[in-house]
Amino acid sequence: MRASQLPLFTSKDDPKDAQVASHRLLSRAGFIRKQGSGLYVYMPFGDMVHRKIEQIVREEMNRFGGIEVTLPVITPAELWQESGRWDLMGKEMMRMQDRHEVGYALGPTHEEAMTDLARSFLQSYKQLPVNLYQIGRKYRDEIRPRYGLIRCREFVMKDAYSFHVDDASLDETYQKMREAYRAIFERCGLKTIPVEADSGNMGGSGSEEFMVASQIGEETLLLCSDEKCGYRSNQEKTAFIENPKKHGSTEPTNRGISPSADAAVEFETGAAKTIEEVSKLTGSEPRNFIKAVIFEDKENIFLCFIQGDRDLSEIKMKNLAGATEYWPAGEETIKALTGAEPGYAGPQGLKVKDGDTVAKKTLRIFFDRHLKGRSGLIAGANKTGFHTKNVAEGRDFQSGEGHDLIVSHAGDICPQCKKAELTETRGIEVGHIFKLGKKYSQKMNLSVLDPNGKPLTPTMGCYGIGVGRTMATSVEQNHDERGIIWHRNLSPFVVYLVSLAKGEAEVAFVDKLYATLTAQGISVYLDDRDERAGVKFNDAELVGFPFIVTVGKKTLESGKIELKLRRSGEKLEVSEAELIGKIQSL
């Protein structure tokens, strides 16, 4: 292809809203153009890369047993109502009505639509397993679209949904998808870190995310520092184990301000409410406090106690409580619960217990497991202006075995090997596979006959890859100060041919080289613009095709063609035959 037929859309300046390399470079190199908040046009080169990724995804999905279909982008509200998600999805789902005022969603995901499709033709266990996928547009009204293609409101996703007679069959497909994903990202030249993940709202058990390590990542990953262990997990999911270094003992016990034998006593703290304030006042470190975090939903109040130097994981709490929509408890609720102003909740001396009705809601109390056996603690006294010290678990309150409720961080102990410390990395999710279970098949009455002629509800898996995000993260991972460095499998063209030809002879030489390379099956972009050399070199490096070939007066004089490798910057002077050999072998 020639520049005279397929123009470049490069620019010298970064768009002003570009914060990250991929956004900056994809815009400057003319691959994408913003049309609205979180909405991007894929320009010719961008479109070409996008299609290449789609094709790789398609080939690998097909190789591992996927069947491609295309669902409507718009899904009827009816289907979402069946699954119950019409009310659960919240504002992130874009909704619309037709002229008859019938509701629809611009699909943010397609579990319902695909399950509906499946039930329309699945009748017998003999038809299972089946793995249906599509490569289609998704719409999410993101709170804050940002980072260009990394978080936008319209994007292309490959989403697959598999249906099975039992868990063994689901597991088999799940493992195939793990392989397929590894193959896909490998072919894209993208280094991903597969991590254990929370399965979130989707429900279900097994879940693995494919993350690209990046400082701009919106999720935090925790990796075991012992490579032999190899544990990798999304922070949301990582079980918290406190590092003994934190308290100088391997036993998670008594490090309070006074011996556990002392009775618990109230003391006045006045306006000091937060742990930080009371910590200063008493000289006791935050770890010796009990932090109370209170949420509520329509039916319940969730009262969570954890140690004071840590944060409550809302995700863990939510999963434990089975809550979907919840919010921080209001002042009235807290008063009804503790009898005090907010800021003074504690587990001891509480007049209500787990399961009681408080303010017309069911109280549910959760303790973090690290509170078990501890003493010498400081907690709110459930009395405005007072805290209690020398609080001991087992005597002043009962935590039971407790739950895993705390957000893990670097420096904590790996929950897998239980020895090494965890380290932290930021990551961008590009793929996610998980076992859904029967959530959708049940709610939507998907059923087949089993060998005994009895109804059987298939179990499901679900597997997504963000195509645009794969493109963006590939740039995040592969660029330098001059521009993008495409992996050959994704690059719009393999060769950027810089023509500096002037006279007829030179032009003829370039045309012949272009024809020769093309005939060898090498895709070439010929920059035949009437521009200065510098402009062409700069654009060549900005758009980032793997090979930059320069032909001009020097070429004719020496008989040698200049080949520059975009990634290494290495420059070679080669004959035409060598050139072809190099391009085909590298």
Added chain:
RNA sequence: CGGGCUGUGGCGCAGUGGUAGCGCACACGCCUGGGGGGCGUGGGGUCGCUGGUUCAAAUCCAGUCAGCCCGACCA
């Protein structure tokens, strides 16, 4: 949803009440010709929108819309 900032030519920006400017880009001419070149000429803007104050508003005031940034909270 809350807070902050910004809306002026295609892009990036300046312009504190008195006839709308700069750089880049664009068009034309000449020079130049292996790393975003030079000189000259030229075209292009209802200053986001609505209302108000004023003899006079891009500029001050109110509202509104849009974009960007930060936060989404642990009492």
